[in-house]
Structures are given as structure tokens and as C-alpha cells.
Amino acid sequence: MWIFNQILTRLFDVLFWPFQWLHPWWAMIYISLLTGLFMLWVFRLTSNQAGIKNIKRRIKAHLLEIRLFKDNFALTFKAQGNILLCNLKYIGYSFKPMLVMIVPLVLIIIQLNFRFAYLPLTPGQRAIVKVKVQPDLDLLELPISLTSTSGIVVETPPLRIEEEGEIDWRIKALEPGRQSLFIQIGDNHQPISKEIYIAPDNTRRLTKLSPLRPPAKFPNALLYPLEKPLPTGTPLREIEITYPSGHFHLWGLSIHWLIVYFLLAIAFGFGLKRFVGVEI
Numbered sequence: 001m002w003i004f005n006q007i008l009t010r011l012f013d014v015l016f017w018p019f020q021w022l023h024p025w026w027a028m029i030y031i032s033l034l035t036g037l038f039m040l041w042v043f044r045l046t047s048n049q050a051g052i053k054n055i056k057r058r059i060k061a062h063l064l065e066i067r068l069f070k071d072n073f074a075l076t077f078k079a080q081g082n083i084l085l086c087n088l089k090y091i092g093y094s095f096k097p098m099l100v101m102i103v104p105l106v107l108i109i110i111q112l113n114f115r116f117a118y119l120p121l122t123p124g125q126r127a128i129v130k131v132k133v134q135p136d137l138d139l140l141e142l143p144i145s146l147t148s149t150s151g152i153v154v155e156t157p158p159l160r161i162e163e164e165g166e167i168d169w170r171i172k173a174l175e176p177g178r179q180s181l182f183i184q185i186g187d188n189h190q191p192i193s194k195e196i197y198i199a200p201d202n203t204r205r206l207t208k209l210s211p212l213r214p215p216a217k218f219p220n221a222l223l224y225p226l227e228k229p230l231p232t233g234t235p236l237r238e239i240e241i242t243y244p245s246g247h248f249h250l251w252g253l254s255i256h257w258l259i260v261y262f263l264l265a266i267a268f269g270f271g272l273k274r275f276v277g278v279e280i
Helices: 002-019 024-046 049-068 073-116 257-276
Strands: 126-133 144-148 152-154 159-161 166-173 177-185 192-198 236-241 248-250 253-255
Touching: 002 024, 002 073, 024 073, 024 248, 024 257, 049 073, 073 257, 126 144, 144 152, 144 166, 177 236, 192 236, 248 257, 253 257
Parallel strands: none
Antiparallel strands: 126 166, 126 236, 144 177, 152 166, 159 166, 177 192, 248 253
């Protein structure tokens, strides 16, 4: 799984390389355009194009029938029933392309999540480090400490939340760049690291961030592909950094990146279908 994640992540790094110094809006428009073209390509290859054209003509004919015979209840009711049947058939034609698209789209969304969903810390900003341990450990007696590279300072002692099996620290960002945190448990375990990124300022740029270092289990290892999963046998279940959320802003509205992505991808798909020659 780690090798697969590495290959896929490198592919997206190449795709987004021209946009790494720009505002994420440009990268979002770009990847939404590519996604729209990808969906059109899959739809063209896997759908019954002739059947879709025919069923759409039949729906238009039945709509016209309702308009022409609006005073005849029997004919109007029959036309409405035919429209319903045609819509069900149209959904059947669309099911295969959607089924083919779902796995690639899930993999795309996983990669996009770490480029659009979070904002990096900046010097002076604080965050919480959350460490979850294995349920069979005594959380209150567990000898654990958190240290870091010079760009971060650990401000608090560990806060142990026994009900959640969680230990928290508050950290403060000092210097920009890629920094590391190190969790040490007793003397018999190697320190376990977690990468953290600190931006030089508040200027919004496309940044790849992973808030969580996951366990080496499916589906966690697939959903969090940027960092190598925790080693097998470690007392830790996961390590999390509370990065700020990276919503998109448009006309004064704060919009989740996934909504922006799907709206743009669908808009590009419908806008380009005639140029590509696809019936949707």
C-alpha cells in the first residue's frame, strides 16, 4: 500500500507542480477541468451513447405530449408514467459509467484532500498534537514525551484523556519550513516522528499537508497516503496535528473545497460535452 501511495502522490506532485506558488483557486480550476474531461472520456467509452440519445428524444416527446394533451387526463397521466420509465432507463444507462468512475474519483479526492483541506501553521501560531495509544496500555502510567526540531516549541506537558486513549500537547510554530515532532515512549522504543509544515507567512499557496500519521491498516493507510504508516507493534495508534481548515472563499462565502471541486468538475463536464462529442 505504501508503494502504491508513493507512486500516486508523485503523479499528483507532477500535475500540481506549476501551481505550487499560486493561490489554490488556480489549481482547483485546473484539476476540476481535468476531472471533467476524465468523466466525459469514461462516459463515452462505457455508456450506451445511442441508447441515451434515444431515451432523451423519447422524454422530450412525452413532455410535448403532456403539453399538447393537457386537457386529456388519461393521456397526460400515461405520458407522465412513460417519462418516469424513461428516467429509470436513463439511470440504468448511467450506472455503468458511474461504477467505473467511482474508484478513480475516490483516489483523486484522497490526494486533493491534502492539498486543499488544510492550511499550514505560520510563525507564532499554535496547534494541538494528538497521540492515540493502543487500548491495552495504562494511559496514566505510560512514560511518554514529545520533542521537536528547532522550528517548534512544545508549550505544555502531556494532557492525558483516559476515556479517549489520547494524549495531547500544545505546540507553537517558530520558524518556517518542514519540521518534525518526535514521540518517545519509555526507553525500549525508538522515537516516532511526525512531519509538520510551517509557512513563512499568511499568503495562501498550494501546500501539501498531512494532519495524521495513520496505522498500517486498511483503510487508514489508503486515506492518509502522504506519510509512511506507523510501524507495526508500536504502542501508538495514530498521531494527529490540528491544522486550520482550508476553505475556499467566494463572494464573501466560505465553501468547503469538495463542494467547489464537484461543482466545477460537473460544470466543465457539461460545458465541454459537445466539443468532446459525448451524450450525457
